[in-house]
Amino acid sequence: MEYNRTTLSPLDITRYVMESLSSSLETNDTIWRGYRHKDISKKVQMFLYKMLNNAYCIGDFWSQIPTYEHRAMCQLCRGENDSMEHILTHCTDPVKKTIWDLAKNIWPAKYGPWPIPHIGLILGCGTISLPKRPNEANTHNTNDNRPLSGASCLLHILISESAYLIWTMRCERTIRDTAHTEENTRKRWANVIDRRLQLNRAIASKMRQNTKTTTAVRNTWSDIINTNTQPLQQDWVTNLEVLVGIDLPRPLQTVTTR
Numbered sequence: 001m002e003y004n005r006t007t008l009s010p011l012d013i014t015r016y017v018m019e020s021l022s023s024s025l026e027t028n029d030t031i032w033r034g035y036r037h038k039d040i041s042k043k044v045q046m047f048l049y050k051m052l053n054n055a056y057c058i059g060d061f062w063s064q065i066p067t068y069e070h071r072a073m074c075q076l077c078r079g080e081n082d083s084m085e086h087i088l089t090h091c092t093d094p095v096k097k098t099i100w101d102l103a104k105n106i107w108p109a110k111y112g113p114w115p116i117p118h119i120g121l122i123l124g125c126g127t128i129s130l131p132k133r134p135n136e137a138n139t140h141n142t143n144d145n146r147p148l149s150g151a152s153c154l155l156h157i158l159i160s161e162s163a164y165l166i167w168t169m170r171c172e173r174t175i176r177d178t179a180h181t182e183e184n185t186r187k188r189w190a191n192v193i194d195r196r197l198q199l200n201r202a203i204a205s206k207m208r209q210n211t212k213t214t215t216a217v218r219n220t221w222s223d224i225i226n227t228n229t230q231p232l233q234q235d236w237v238t239n240l241e242v243l244v245g246i247d248l249p250r251p252l253q254t255v256t257t258r
Contacts (some may be wrong), residue, residue, distance in 0.1 A: 008244065018128075026127055033137075041160070047164050052123060060083070128155055151219075152250050
């Protein structure tokens with residue numbers, strides 16, 4: 001994706017990237033409403049809001065402050081500006097790679113390829129609406145292009161929560177000098193996504209008479225969960241006694257772990 005970062009605002013970058021995904025040009029209003037999407041948690045909404053407003057003191061912020069110019073550069077990637085775009089998508093930090101790999105590997109292949117992480121995609125993740133694929137369209141209505149709401153919801157959650165976790169763990173590394181192992185990263189990511197699953201189930205349980213809510217939760221999570229019962233109980237969404245968690249992808253084996 002080619003663009004001049006120094007002359008484009010976060011809104012313009014988001015609009016440019018989302019156009020390449022949806023073939024439609026997002027307005028400022030839809031982008032601002034997108035970061036407040038109900039699928040995005042409140043703390044992540046604030047994270048996206050600050051990014052859209054360039055409110056974080058990183059990268060070029062430090063370039064004009066005498067004796068602090070070194071903070072503008074990434075500690076891991078020599079010579080690279082420590083911008084939010086670099087932190088979330090380009091940095092060589094293994095934490096970033098592990099988190100995006102986990103999100104990619106858990107994404108159901110039937111919904112199409114996992115989108116390449118990009119700062120514009122992250123900022124505009126709340127506006128993503130996946131259309132039905134041709135083989136899933138209504139056979140009685142070939143013009144049925146209604147969005148896949150469950151898949152779109154899952155994508156909102158995976159992108160937004162993964163990006164925020166990368167930022168959180170990056171701050172722990174740079175401010176507290178905390179070292180993160182791959183196993184620790186995997187567990188933290190799994191816990192973050194699992195909390196979203198359990199929160200959705202708790203809400204659906206309280207609103208069990210609302211079939212729309214129950215269906216939405218089922219469509220969002222059913223492809224990436226495992227359970228303590230086989231086969232999966234039909235009431236797993238509202239029956240909190242059924243132990244359900246995300247089906248975390250197994251780590252790739254290396255020579256030393258085989």
